[in-house]
Amino acid sequence: MMTGRIPQRSDDDVIARPEREGEVLSLIRIWRQYYCSGYRCQVESGDAPGTVAAGRGGDGAGLDAQFSTHKEVFNELNQLLIHRLKLPQYFPYGSSSDDFQVLCHGPQLGVRMGWRGEGANDEMGAGALHCRDVVDVLACVRSARSAGSGVAEQSKGSSEVEGADWGSQGHSSTVRLLAARGRPVTAAPGSGALALPGWSDTIPCAFVRGGEVNARIVSWLMRLPGNENLVTEPTQALHQLYYDPNIENKNLAQKWLMQAQVSPQAWQFCWVLLSPEKVQEIQYFGASALHTKISRYWGDIPAEQYDTLKTQLFGQITRFASGPKIVLTRLCVALASLALNMMPEAWPAAVSEMVRMFQAEGAGVDGRARCLALLELLTVLPEEFQTSRLPQFRKGQQLLRQADSPGFIKAKVLKCLSSWVLLDVPLNESEGLLQECFAALCDPELFDTAVEAIVNAISQPDSQSELVLCRARRLFLFYGRSVAFVSRPAAACAVLAQSVLYEDAGAVVSRVRHSCRYVNTLLKLVPQVLQLQEQLRQAVQSGDMETSHGICRIAVALGENHSRALLEQVEQWQGFLALVNMIMFCTGIPGHYPVNETTSSLTLTFWYTLQDDIMSFEAEKQAVYLQVYRPVYFQLVDVLLHKAQFPSDEEYSSWSSDEKEQFRIYRVDISDTLMYVFEMLGVELLSNLYDKLGRLLTNTEQPSSWQHTEALLYGFQSIAETIDVNYSDVIPGLIGLIPRISINNVQLADTVMFTIGALAEWLADHPVMLSSVLPLVLHALGNPELSVSSVSTLKKICRECKHDLPPYAANIVAVSQEVLIKQIHKTSQCMWLMQALGFLLSALPVEEILRNLHSLITPYIQQLEKLADETPNPSNKLAIIHILGLLSNLFTTLDVTRQEEEGEGAPPVKTAPPEPGPNPVVVVLQQVFALIQTVLSKWLNDSQVVEAVCAIFEKSVKTLLHDFAPMVSQLSEMLGQMYSTIPQASALDLTRQMVHIFASETDHFPPIKALFELVTSVTLTLFQQGPRDHPDIVDSFMQLQAQVCFWKPDLFLSENLDVKAVFHCGVLSLKFPEAPTVKSTCLFFTELLPHCADTPPIGQVVQEDGKLLLQAVLEAVGGQASRSLMDQFAEVLFALNKHCFNCLALWLKEALQPQGFPSSRVSTEQKDTFSQQILRERVNKRRVKEIVKEFTLLCRGLHGTEYAADY
Template sequence: MDTRLPASAGEVLPLILALYEPSGPEAIKQVQETLHHVQKSSSAWGIARDLFSYEDDKVRFFAALTIIVKLNTESESLQEGDALELLANLLSWLRASLVNGAGPMVVRKLTSALVTFFLHFPSLWRHCVRDLCAALSCSDATGQPISGSTGLESLDLLDKHRLRVVLWFSSALVEEVGKIDSNTDTHTGIYEATISNLPDVSKIMSHCLALRDAADEDIRVLCEDCIKCYQAWIFFSQRVAPRADDVTGALRPLLAPTMAALQHDGLLEAAGELFVDILSNYSGFLQDSHYDTLFALLDSPWAESRYNELVRGDFDFESVLFGQVMLSLGDSRIQQLMEAVDDRSHRFLGRLRGLVNAQGFPIGDDKIFVPALEFWSTFVETLIDNMYSEETGTKSWVSSATSHALEAVAHAWHKIAFPPAEEFASWDSTDRVAFGDARKDVADLLQSTYTVMGPRLVSTFAGLVLERLASGLWLELEAAAFCLGSLADCVVGDVCDDSLRTVFSGQLFATLQQPTVPVPSRVRQTCIGLVERYAEYFERDAALLPGALRLLFSALSDHTLAGPSARVLLATEASAFIGQYRMLSVEHSLDGHAAEKVIGAIAAVIQAIPSEPERLHYLDQLLGFVRRDANNLFQTTTAAGGAALLAPADGSGVPASAEDLALKCLRSLISIARGFQVPADGPLDLDDQPLQTKAPPSQTLAVLQMEIMNMIQTLHSMFPTSGEVVEAVCTILRAGFSETEPGPFVFSPDVVARFFTKQNTTGPRVGLFVSAACSFVSSFIKSSGPETDMLRVTLLTWVIDLLGNLSDPDHDTELTQNGIEFVTRLVSKRPEILLQAPGHHAETFFLFALRTLDGREPLPKAAAADFWATYFALRSEDALTQSLLERSFTQLGPLLGRALTRNIGGSAARSELEKLCDPLKKLVSHHAKAKSWVEQGLFDPTFPAQHISDRDRTVFLKKVISLRGSRATNQVVREFWLAARGSKFAYAS
């Protein structure tokens, strides 16, 4: 097969065009790889030059891209004369592209090439903006610039399109320079050269903004690009401040014409985004005079018209952006607005209040509600800080500021009333979730406001609940009840009891229980939630408790309310709960989720019974419900030959799949297991009862444990291909791992281990079993003895065998990640378990973990990096174990060094570097041979960045070794990775 690279433009041309033709992915990949090798070849300079003679934009784009690649990889080899010739060619190609009508794709890529040239040769092209203007100035028919022109004597010589090109270049220039580490001495010249161009750029931007009044679409687009360029320079000035105050001084005069651009059609978007950005992230750029001008502009008739359109329901992009400009200005001057007494400030705050009350439902219609809410939350928090600060003096403005805040709250609460059910159901899921988040934001605002207003706020919402109840405004009643409930955490003691009594002793409970009153389920649910939120109140006012209990039990027959009720069931005795649950179960009044809630609550009550025989007696009754469902499922599926659909278990008339019913049984067991966990009321010493010294379970408990495990195994065996069943089984098992006393879900360790080791890669999500096994091993990590060591060895060999069956670590990322984490957890405390594992298990795992480092999946790779960082930091007091460790370090060190350097040399993704630095730092800080191991990797034939010189590799090695594993290693690695990827410039730190 001929593997010769194309050596001329004519040979490269068909490959470029092939990229844009319909073709298969493999063919496209092969063409891309060939072109990539062409760009790195010695003939690429000449090929790129010749490609610019073609008029096809796709060809010229590739030519410009090739120049960028060559500059980033070979600029150091260019002599000064060659570099100046290249610059002249780039300017000529750009000018010719404009004359020949090349598309923006080509022109922008050529400006990027010029920026790249500047970054590599700032001293050769110090006045880059002025020279670019000269090169693009009005030319004669030959395309040559006017002799002697600098391009700045009369900017009228540059047409609108060429001015845009200069702006594109100027924007890209500061954006790319801003990515360079300004604290490095080698980059100081680039910054100084960039700043020296600011007077020229300012003159050009001023010229462009002065054209804004022209009724011309080309002028509008030019001004838009100008504002974007201005924005780039402003944030460049923030990066170099305070070392270069003259930069901000040169840029501030352009603020006035940019503010004026806000009022021009078509420029609000660019100018608005600029000011939102400045006010939010660099408010110090504006001086008091600028703030005054901006406030005056937003108090003008133009602003009033814009504001009225917004609050009346105009939520198009520019309208919402106008509101965001207002909010950003308010946020940046919040202290001044709070203390202000002038009419303009009060009008401005009044309009910011109005933004909370714009027409339409939040999220679905109203796009300004959430940003406005954030402002008022900040306002209230700032008000609180001022009210309770230690500063002396009068604060006469507090009353006025408080009034503004309370009016904003008055607007906010009724805005979170739910839309009609049909409309809310028509929203997409993202908007519905966002609406719920907005309600939580209002709750946060109310809780902050309580600090200012106190119990009066509870009284206000108690009154609103009663008013909306009397008038039958159900959705507003729900909003008022939601707000009242959100204040529960703020109420201390009985200070609000009078207000709460008016709600709970009135008609609320009675109305909610009347079947003839059409109260929406959501309203019932929120009002029932009040009982839970104010449970302490009912302890003080026991006379109202019966009414609350009647409401809760009546709600259990409503599918949508059973869950909230289960959370607030008040225990009397276990038998009553089980009887109530039996009745509901027979009547099919509970859906699956509600049943899980209730059965879990009952289990928590049973767990609190001090007598073990009585406790287990009631548990056996509770398990009877699950036992019945599991037996029915097994008998029915056996009789039906494994039918997929069964009669519904909830009376809904909708057939359920056998798997769904199995999951219902398993999830009921999950709820019981969680309910039966011992509450963590105080600190526990897990060392007090090692695994082998725990008291054995009683005979009754042992029988229950066996029955539960049999149910788990049977349900799992019925659906061996269900990932959801696997997940549920693992959740049940985990419930017992954290327990320190015998319990129904604290199974015998050998039983758990046998269950785990039966699982293999033919089943789904075996990685979940490995993850659960990791938690299992951690539950007795500090225990010792032959029995526990045998368990560890059994589980370890099972995990390694699973990993060894994978043809590639990336084929099952869940298993790979969890398997490596299992071994890491085990080896961190007991390295000898791995080192003395039977057969070749240790070798198998070590090689697997090294292969994972070379993989492409980020989570397994991160787990592998954690393992190697842990392993190479191990030390043991046992002489034999330490000897085995040392021997393994000697064998594995060079292999790990090669794997790490391959990643750092460009194979890893940038997001993976932090994790990969951990094992590198452990190597360097813990092992004297680390330098040799890393050096072998850097000069190994498999090292991917062969273009990096031997000297640079050696310098990198010296830096890493000298840092001795300190945090600064991460930055050195990142810079080396960037060089390996083809750029010698560091990102901004």
């Protein structure tokens, strides 16, 4: 039975010097054989091994006799560990002759050894013990010593401990802590140690001062279950986890249970916890502990126990076949993990045997339950497979090496390897098989499969190991140790053991060792990849795209995933540089993407990664790398611009639309790469491009192709779009060169336009150059093939250079009006063009603005009048929306005053005084207002038309701000009539903007107040009819109410406003399923509650009905609302607590009193705790959010589960 035997630790718990490894392991085996028989050895410092205390089932005399047989052996072990392996004295205790105790606990007992500091070498040896338990104790000793603990010698310990007053102040909390776990603390008579019932070991007196046990020691002892309480302790901890109302106790219990299920004692208690009389929560923990031990500590299980464990698991699954389901699932997962660990050697036909076992009759389980259990097992088996680690590759490696193995067998092995390495198999562990994969690249039948396997293996995130190495080095330097310790893992462990950052030093040392192996594997892979260059060149010459693509994938995978680690190997710099040049060859592979080749695109991310790694080094090291790699990146620019060139017109016209789109995206990727490269090469790159373009355009003897010119301009455009080039001295020359370009191609013209647009900010600082480029832009405006590039460039110029454009305004407006009337551009480009004209007109005098506006929009007004008289139909609807959109976009940017942006949430402020007279936009709006009303009268039922109308006024209000004042009254009246007829969200949004700007102005307060009262009354009527069908209206209504609370709460003083009804609508809106609506409603209440004191109607309704709001919030927290909304509900609770504290205390008590509210999963104690925590926090909003999140997890039954991990 597995319950009777605890699997022992592996011999890897001790790291010894290589030359002493065999001797140490032999001694450890004897030592283990001795103490596992049930005795405890107590070896004192010095030559004598000491005495032996009675253990389980034996007397002292018999043990003395048995120990005498091993006396010399144990003495040798003691001397070897202390002196020959030179364990350093990093924890000095007073004088060098003091003895101190080190407690090493194994699975069943502890060994207390004296350790004399004399002769200890401060130079770190390679053989220091670093098993987890020892390191924990060393950390405890250090902690105790730093706190001033003294060392009690063995001869003095008895009297000191026996006389300790364990009820004295200062350590009573420690006693209570141990007593709470069912472990009374007593002095061990005559032993100089503290006896803890339930453990086979004691706490040495070195850890005790004045009767006080160091807290770290208590924590260490408490995280292992005792021998006598193997079942009661997990049961108590589970009860505490599920039913204790105190969150801190729950967290403590959860941490203890997580540690307990990975302890050696878990093998004993997990079976007992599966007993039928246990509740399902306890049974579930037992099954989980069983799975954890099997999946993570498989090496602890002796091979002879496999079948026994398998039989027991089958029996448990059969017993739980009828439920509970959660326990059955965990047991199936445990059996699946067992099967994956045993296959194929120990359990070759696992799946078929599983089916056979569940087909067998017996055990009193009906066939349906057995069938469901089998289906559950077969379901979790592949899922568990995805989380398992790959074993050694010996069989696959032999299959690949055998020359007579059939090709399909080798292909199957490669596919298997390719799948397994995706499960984060360390690179060094697959090194042997990778060598065989490289050999398989010569076989055309195996090439693709081998490439996939190599790329998958190389692409695994082992590069993180290099980060571990760096962290270890930094830590060593912090502690004043030599960086050379990285190559001495045992010494590294001893240093790490002193740091609170690494309690599990053994795991860290393991990762450091792995890092070294990982780098060695990388260095072996580089020459293997370089050997593929000849095969790559031959493939390129013969047009073998598949082979060149595969080899490129291998080179890029190695360089991209491990560039940092390879750069760090300074002595191997030539090898990595050769790899970089190989990738450069792949970047510049001949042919046009994606028709002639598809390889070059794979390399672009490598150049990002390499540059990032180089620029991340410290300045001195970075300068060295830049000397080597700057020339490489200049070469890269030439290669990329060559690859970005268009093919000939004839060839390009033969491409499909899909190929053209792929090429466009490819050029965008090249553009991003060039922009990134500029960060390394700087302005020297611009000079390089300018020189090439100048030579190209001025060389009359040898005319160049337009593709070459376009590619160089594309390089300028790529950099200028995102980088500030105002300081570059080559831009004036570039602007001067552009008019010299012979534009006889659409692609070249497009690039010229985009380049000019990218230089718009520079043109604003150098307006004299506008005359050189503006005619080109206006000419291109009439070409529908250049629609996007020409319109976007004109918009950028008008936005950035508007104050320098008045001399060109008439020409720009005339050309723009012509192309708009001809309708040669799509709708979106027409909208951009109107925005450009708005920027342009903003810089003109008012008279000129009105004159240009009249000529520009008169044709559209006339067309709109005609459409308003027609019967509504789909065709004229689109035309109306188009015209309204043109007006809206024009008014968005037409601003005759300069606007400064203020802080978020504050109204924008006009800094320049407006010219006398009405704003031109207002003049136009007043002229067309009656026409817009006519359009609305026929299209009021159409939300899209209403939205387009509201957009005109909303964008005008945002742009003009207080200059919109002349229209406030008539627009408020129109909005009221429109909303009264058919409520729509767009009308409420426009009302909100009006409140924001004009509610605080005395002259405009009456119409704003009347409008607010009207839309509120209409919306309240809508709530009575059923608001669920109008979540957009409710959302906009709540945003309007929040806006009023923030800017003008005086509106709630109106006698015509039913504040109580608005409050109840808000409570109802909190229960809507739409998240935006709930967020807006929470915002309303957080803005409303602060006015309880200064606005009587609000204070009265909160006093009377605030409990309803609290109940709605608690219902949402209890599980009625999405967890993503808990922060918003927490803010409402915080506002209630801050502004209605006395009422909230009473409301919470009354609301939480009913059984099962807000959730049946929370107890009365948990609700009381939640109430107390909320009432305690009136300042810290972040803490309230944490409390609400914890409580909602409890209400949903998710606290302590994996679903709450990322919450």
